[in-house]
Amino acid sequence: MGSGDSMTNIDMQFHGSDIEKVEKFYHIKKEEIVNFSGNVNPLGLSALVISELKNHIELISAYPDRDYTSLRQVIAKYISVHPDQILVGNGSTELISLFIKIIHPEKATIIGPTYSEYEREIRIDGGRSISQALKEENDFKVDFESLKEDLAEDTDLLVICNPNNPTSTAIEHAELRQILDYCLAHHIFVLIDETYVEFTDNPDNVTGSMFCETYTNLFIIRGVSKFFAAPGLRLGYAVTGNKELIHQMNSLKNPWTINSLAAYAGELMLQDTDYINKTKALIKTEKNKFITILGSWTNVKVYAPSANFILVKIMDPTITAPMLFESLIKEKIMIRDASGFPFLNNKYFRFCINKPEENDLLIEHLKKLLNQ
Numbered sequence: 489m490g491s492g493d494s495m496t497n498i499d500m501q502f503h504g505s506d507i508e509k510v511e512k513f514y515h516i517k518k519e520e521i522v523n524f525s526g527n528v529n530p531l532g533l534s535a536l537v538i539s540e541l542k543n544h545i546e547l548i549s550a551y552p553d554r555d556y557t558s559l560r561q562v563i564a565k566y567i568s569v570h571p572d573q574i575l576v577g578n579g580s581t582e583l584i585s586l587f588i589k590i591i592h593p594e595k596a597t598i599i600g601p602t603y604s605e606y607e608r609e610i611r612i613d614g615g616r617s618i619s620q621a622l623k624e625e626n627d628f629k630v631d632f633e634s635l636k637e638d639l640a641e642d643t644d645l646l647v648i649c650n651p652n653n654p655t656s657t658a659i660e661h662a663e664l665r666q667i668l669d670y671c672l673a674h675h676i677f678v679l680i681d682e683t684y685v686e687f688t689d690n691p692d693n694v695t696g697s698m699f700c701e702t703y704t705n706l707f708i709i710r711g712v713s714k715f716f717a718a719p720g721l722r723l724g725y726a727v728t729g730n731k732e733l734i735h736q737m738n739s740l741k742n743p744w745t746i747n748s749l750a751a752y753a754g755e756l757m758l759q760d761t762d763y764i765n766k767t768k769a770l771i772k773t774e775k776n777k778f779i780t781i782l783g784s785w786t787n788v789k790v791y792a793p794s795a796n797f798i799l800v801k802i803m804d805p806t807i808t809a810p811m812l813f814e815s816l817i818k819e820k821i822m823i824r825d826a827s828g829f830p831f832l833n834n835k836y837f838r839f840c841i842n843k844p845e846e847n848d849l850l851i852e853h854l855k856k857l858l859n860q
């Protein structure tokens with residue numbers, strides 16, 4: 489608790505990007521906080537991007553290419569689709585918003601607990617959402633039969649975050665195709681947010697990008713914020729095989745929403761194979777470390793993570809996630825208290841994979857706080 493504050497995190501909820509609020513509330517300099525809440529690649533920006541951006545700062549003296557042709561070509565190559573199937577936006581957030589405005593869903597089904605932005609955009613647009621609840625007893629994995637029941641009731645949009653934030657569960661191809669087939673046959677659009685897909689062990693078996701030709705009801709969102717550690721750049725992209733949708737989005741979209749430096753940085757990042765490989769190796773090793781160590785503890789349940797973050801349930805009846813948050817932030821360690829997510833409660837917390845020494849520090853503190 490911050491000196492002089494009568495409120496604790498028991499009353500407050502902090503999101504992964506709320507580091508300034510945490511700084512103010514707990515009187516800890518944000519630079520000193522080890523953030524396990526942001527789900528961002530711990531390697532930080534690649535050295536190549538940093539040096540190249542410094543050398544190309546003059547790019548901001550010209551307008552970006554209105555069609556972002558070169559950037560779209562690099563993205564298309566990165567995910568093996570045609571450049572005409574790519575749209576770029578000011579973070580995935582701009583693309584989610586535009587997509588909802590055009591599709592204008594009356595009733596959406598959102599698989600959750602999940603990222604709150606989809607529900608917000610649908611609500612602002614005048615639509616209504618229902619949640620298809622991922623069940624704890626099913627380890628938060630999708631139940632296709634139950635999903636079909638929800639979809640049968642006039643749904644015009646299905647939203648899937650894959651891998652899902654905060655559960656870190658992923659839907660793989662066999663099941664994804666069943667869902668896409670069902671939705672195509674029932675005229676339901678499918679929005680898939682693949683923000684975390686590159687962190688999975690086998691992204692080719694999770695991403696739906698290769699299905700865009702077949703399923704014209706499919707719209708996939710991705711971005712560079714998390715995997716390339718560039719949330720401040722605001723660069724996202726979408727993939728769809730639906731030409732009419734691309735045309736409508738391009739007509740509605742404001743010009744130049746991605747600045748020249750961001751467009752250039754995007755091209756560099758997606759071609760930086762050294763950085764990409766290093767990230768994948770680091771995440772894989774550290775993820776396994778967490779699974780092995782926390783998996784052997786009796787006071788927690790660890791849900792098998794697909795992405796770069798892990799959802800954990802506290803089994804000790806005397807400890808809650810807000811209590812854990814509070815104790816850790818005093819040590820300048822910030823986790824995500826997941827109590828605020830629908831269908832979760834004050835026993836759940838989420839943390840992302842950071843650098844090995846930071847992860848060891850978190851494990852050491854958790855061990856003590858959870859009486860392991």
Ligand SMILES: Cc1ncc(COP(=O)(O)O)c(C=O)c1O
Pocket residue numbers: 504578579580581582603649653681683710711712713719722723724
């Ligand atoms: C699932 C998910 N999608 C999208 C975003 C935001 O992405 P962007 O920075 O590309 O707008 C977040 C941020 O936390 C997220 O968790």
